[in-house]
Amino acid sequence: AQSVSQHNHHVILSEAASLELGCNYSYGGTVNLFWYVQYPGQHLQLLLKYFSGDPLVKGIKGFEAEFIKSKFSFNLRKPSVQWSDTAEYFCAVNARTGNQFYFGTGTSLTVIP
């Protein structure tokens, strides 16, 4: 079975600091990778996704993620966070030939103005 690990459970940053959230998955086959964000009181929404091609993907609101196949990782980055980035972030994986999506436990990000 697939699994996803998010190493940072709770991250606190000051505005303008750089962000990197770790995500590792366990699955030997070809995967699709996702980062979702859940702002307080709002829907879970897609930040970015990787299906194939350039392993560096750019998403909404200045976020990006890099797929490193040899490390089974898909870390999320943002060079300069804002107070409005305060939210919970989830990494997810889906086997290219599968129907199920597997989510990490989430990382709660708090950005201090």
Next chain:
Amino acid sequence: DGGITQSPKYLFRKEGQNVTLSCEQNLNHDAMYWYRQDPGQGLRLIYYSQIVNDFQKGDIAEGYSVSREKKESFPLTVTSAQKNPTAFYLCASREYNEQFFGPGTRLTVL
């Protein structure tokens, strides 16, 4: 306006009662999913359906049941057999390899 609706937003039930959570989508997606979200545990799959009249158990199906009689609708019943039903429940639909989520229902069992 296309999307996924879940109702109600908040639901309270007494212990021992079954309760049904609604999920409707007008995106014309074949596949639909139900997840449970608990603090510190991420999203865990309860049931999913790839097509009308067919559904599969996820990782935590015990104490839950679903039906898929219409493409637009995928209701989830939380039965009295579910030992710890208080949680936030999310419904999603899928197009190709991307999921779209509803706003969720927070169920509290008293």
